[in-house]
Amino acid sequence: MHYARIIITLTLAFLTLAGPWPATAEEEFVTALTGKFPPFSYYDKQGNLAGFDVDVSREIAQRINQKSQIIATEWDGILAGLLAEKYDAIIGSMAITPVRQESVDFSTPYYHSGAQLFIHRDNPNKVYSISECNGLRIAVVLGETYQHFLEEKFPDVEVVTLKSGAEIFAMLEQKRITGFVTDRLVGAWQVKEAGRPFVSVGDMLYKERIGIPVRKDRPELLGQINKALAAMEDDGTMQRIHQRYFGLGKTSSSKLGTMEPSVIATKLLKGFAVSLGIAFAAILLGFALAVPCGLLLTFRHGSLKPIHFLIRAFVDFIRGTPVLIQLLFVWLGLGFAPFPAAILTLGICAMAYMAEVVRAGLMSVDPGQDLGAKALGLSPVDRFRFVVWPQAFRIAIPPLMNCVVSLIKDTALVSIISIPELIREAQSIISVTFEPGLYYLIAGLMFFAVTFPLMKLSDRVERSIKAKGFAHD
Amino acid sequence: MIEVQNVAYTYADGTKAVNDVSMTFPEQGIFAVMGLSGSGKTTLLNCIARFLSPKQGEIILDGQDIQEMKEIDFRQQVGVVFQHLNLFPHMNVLENMMLALERVQGKTKAAAKAESLEMLERLNIAELAQSYPAQVSGGQAQRVAIARGLALKPKFMLLDEPTSALDAATTSDFARWLRELQAFTSFIIVTHDLPFAEQTAEQGVFMESGQVQERGTLAEVLKNIDRC
Ligand SMILES: Nc1ncnc2c1ncn2[C@@H]1O[C@H](COP(=O)(O)OP(=O)(O)OP(=O)(O)O)[C@@H](O)[C@H]1O
Ligand SMILES: [Mg+2]
Numbered sequence: 140m141h142y143a144r145i146i147i148t149l150t151l152a153f154l155t156l157a158g159p160w161p162a163t164a165e166e167e168f169v170t171a172l173t174g175k176f177p178p179f180s181y182y183d184k185q186g187n188l189a190g191f192d193v194d195v196s197r198e199i200a201q202r203i204n205q206k207s208q209i210i211a212t213e214w215d216g217i218l219a220g221l222l223a224e225k226y227d228a229i230i231g232s233m234a235i236t237p238v239r240q241e242s243v244d245f246s247t248p249y250y251h252s253g254a255q256l257f258i259h260r261d262n263p264n265k266v267y268s269i270s271e272c273n274g275l276r277i278a279v280v281l282g283e284t285y286q287h288f289l290e291e292k293f294p295d296v297e298v299v300t301l302k303s304g305a306e307i308f309a310m311l312e313q314k315r316i317t318g319f320v321t322d323r324l325v326g327a328w329q330v331k332e333a334g335r336p337f338v339s340v341g342d343m344l345y346k347e348r349i350g351i352p353v354r355k356d357r358p359e360l361l362g363q364i365n366k367a368l369a370a371m372e373d374d375g376t377m378q379r380i381h382q383r384y385f386g387l388g389k390t391s392s393s394k395l396g397t398m399e400p401s402v403i404a405t406k407l408l409k410g411f412a413v414s415l416g417i418a419f420a421a422i423l424l425g426f427a428l429a430v431p432c433g434l435l436l437t438f439r440h441g442s443l444k445p446i447h448f449l450i451r452a453f454v455d456f457i458r459g460t461p462v463l464i465q466l467l468f469v470w471l472g473l474g475f476a477p478f479p480a481a482i483l484t485l486g487i488c489a490m491a492y493m494a495e496v497v498r499a500g501l502m503s504v505d506p507g508q509d510l511g512a513k514a515l516g517l518s519p520v521d522r523f524r525f526v527v528w529p530q531a532f533r534i535a536i537p538p539l540m541n542c543v544v545s546l547i548k549d550t551a552l553v554s555i556i557s558i559p560e561l562i563r564e565a566q567s568i569i570s571v572t573f574e575p576g577l578y579y580l581i582a583g584l585m586f587f588a589v590t591f592p593l594m595k596l597s598d599r600v601e602r603s604i605k606a607k608g609f610a611h612d
Numbered sequence: 613m614i615e616v617q618n619v620a621y622t623y624a625d626g627t628k629a630v631n632d633v634s635m636t637f638p639e640q641g642i643f644a645v646m647g648l649s650g651s652g653k654t655t656l657l658n659c660i661a662r663f664l665s666p667k668q669g670e671i672i673l674d675g676q677d678i679q680e681m682k683e684i685d686f687r688q689q690v691g692v693v694f695q696h697l698n699l700f701p702h703m704n705v706l707e708n709m710m711l712a713l714e715r716v717q718g719k720t721k722a723a724a725k726a727e728s729l730e731m732l733e734r735l736n737i738a739e740l741a742q743s744y745p746a747q748v749s750g751g752q753a754q755r756v757a758i759a760r761g762l763a764l765k766p767k768f769m770l771l772d773e774p775t776s777a778l779d780a781a782t783t784s785d786f787a788r789w790l791r792e793l794q795a796f797t798s799f800i801i802v803t804h805d806l807p808f809a810e811q812t813a814e815q816g817v818f819m820e821s822g823q824v825q826e827r828g829t830l831a832e833v834l835k836n837i838d839r840c
Contacts, residue, residue, distance in 0.1 A: 505696075505698070507694060507696050507698040508698055508700065510663070510694065510698060511694065511697075511698025511699070511700070512698075512700075512711075513663075513687075514661065514687065514691070514692040514694070514698075514761075515687065515691075515711070515712035515716065515760070515761075515764065516683070516684055516687030516688055516712060516716040516764070517711070517712060517715055517716060518715075521715045525700075525711055525715065526700055526711075529702050530700075530701065530702055533702065606746070
């Protein structure tokens with residue numbers, strides 16, 4: 140069947156495009172950061188990664204004679220990614236803590252900072268230090284050290300965890316939180332560069348040493364990094380980089396708050412193309428697997444019973460667990476590269492739901508149809524191929540469309556495994572422009588522009604099936 | 613010739629639907645298997661069409677036990693039209709007819725089409741060729757289902773309750789139409805519609821509680837059951 144061939148070709152083509160990713164080739168120094176932590180990491184006007192950590196990363200790569208490759212990923216999975224060998228090091232403003240030191244080795248600190256409480260300058264709650272914040276909502280980025288610190292030292296503070304600084308700043312501007320705790324430098328820079336109506340209050344909650352974690356089995360790399368850092372300190376490079384972002388006066392007024400409209404449009408469209416590409420590949424994979432699985436699910440008795448049970452259990456398991464967990468399991472647990480992990484996970488997930496739909500479609504075809512075809516002498520394969528399947532498929536089209544729509548929406552989840560799809564691109568734009576309302580709305584509308592016609596189409600097919608009198612009951 | 617010899621069939625729940633039945637279907641003509649509802653007619657038909665295996669007795673087609681025939685040979689000699697017809701709703705009438713000609717008899721698409729059209733023409737329903745099953749009347753659907761079976765040129769055609777979807781007026785038309793088809797094949801019609809049987813069949817049996825009550829020419833059978 141040439142369908143199968145098309146599906147396999149497309150899937151392979153997509154996997155080829157996706158890989159090798161990330162290339163942990165010998166000569167590349169692959170580092171990770173979030174791209175959402177200005178001025179340490181953010182996207183500039185042209186949509187490229189920039190910031191203090193980016194400059195440090197490139198400088199180190201140059202000094203150890205390797206090509207710099209920087210991956211933007213989510214903060215809450217960034218250490219797991221390092222342990223899963225997705226990159227060589229994290230140069231993303233990570234504080235050195237004993238807990239982290241249990242799993243990774245840190246370089247010597249490349250800068251010092253500390254945790255600072257920031258509040259709205261209107262100060263509606265009249266607080267002047269963290270100890271006055273009991274019962275008030277204080278935000279931190281999920282997974283940052285500040286979260287554990289607050290929970291331990293100030294258990295009566297209501298800690299709100301959000302995905303990125305941009306969300307926190309927007310929340311505080313709307314006064315939906317009392318304040319936030321972040322790095323002193325980051326917060327100060329926000330106030331200065333973005334003209335945010337925030338002020339810092341109280342002393343630093345604690346001081347932090349920021350280092351570069353590498354896996355414990357890479358002592359030689361750690362040595363090289365430390366050597367490079369020492370040299371950068373000695374020859375003033377580190378000082379120069381620091382000046383670039385924290386020097387007196389505005390660093391460069393164009394750095395923040397703006398991004399060329401064409402860059403924004405390109406980022407959104409590219410991101411959406413990635414989302415749809417993943418959705419397309421996953422749907423093809425899912426459907427190709429769903430047909431045989433759905434068919435096997437109809438054999439509850441007879442010699443195929445054991446296979447039926449296995450598939451039943453697998454389908455139930457997939458349907459009963461969060462896609463996010465499946466995604467992280469395949470990415471970090473099984474060690475797949477992000478694109479294959481996304482396509483495989485969403486494909487299998489689509490298979491589970493579609494197999495159920497295919498099964499229901501097959502069951503709703505009048506058994507008399509198969510009997511009628513048998514009476515004409517058709518072989519079992521022909522009966523399925525020409526009589527039962529075409530009817531089951533037509534019945535299944537509307538619910539299959541629903542699966543397709545869900546799957547397209549589920550691609551939003553793959554941002555978590557550092558794939559530059561629409562949501563991630565929107566976040567990177569927001570981290571520069573600080574307009575979450577606008578760009579999340581646009582991203583939502585882009586999805587809707589694709590899902591709405593599919594939903595309408597499914598309605599039409601459903602009506603025409605009813606008119607033709609398929610399916611008994 | 614089909615000989616049914618001492619056939620019995622009992623369903624899994626213990627219902628003795630057919631109980632030691634014997635009868636002979638001639639090479640030519642229309643034979644009626646009559647009986648009240650629940651008398652075992654459909655069960656017997658399913659045994660003859662090999663959809664059920666009798667628990668006892670044999671069914672012999674031209675000297676051969678049907679249980680021992682190859683599926684493909686058997687299906688081409690004995691055609692069946694079920695009570696619910698089971699036309700394929702996603703195919704038009706022509707495609708319904710062509711499918712088995714192509715897939716079972718291995719004819720080319722062109723040949724299958726030509727033969728199907730010719731058959732529809734001879735059965736006076738050529739105008740239905742492009743219609744879908746949902747678009748034709750009950751009587752037309754019945755004829756289409758018979759045409760689909762006849763296209764394979766079987767020796768015998770089994771029809772289960774062919775008049776169940778027809779009213780009295782169309783039933784007479786249908787009976788006349790069916791009588792003209794005797795030239796193609798011999799029919800075994802299973803029906804509880806005695807007037808219809810009288811209009812079509814020469815010979816028949818009358819069943820009751822899974823057994824043959826009366827047998828002979830239609831006139832004899834009808835006369836005898838009237839008497840009881
Ligand atoms: N699948 C089945 N399982 C159990 N009993 C059945 C089954 N099919 C039919 N029967 C029973 O077998 C007996 C004969 O049924 P059958 O359908 O052969 O009768 P019939 O003469 O064709 O009736 P009708 O005129 O209503 O079509 C009935 O008592 C019926 O209830
Ligand atoms: Mg019956």
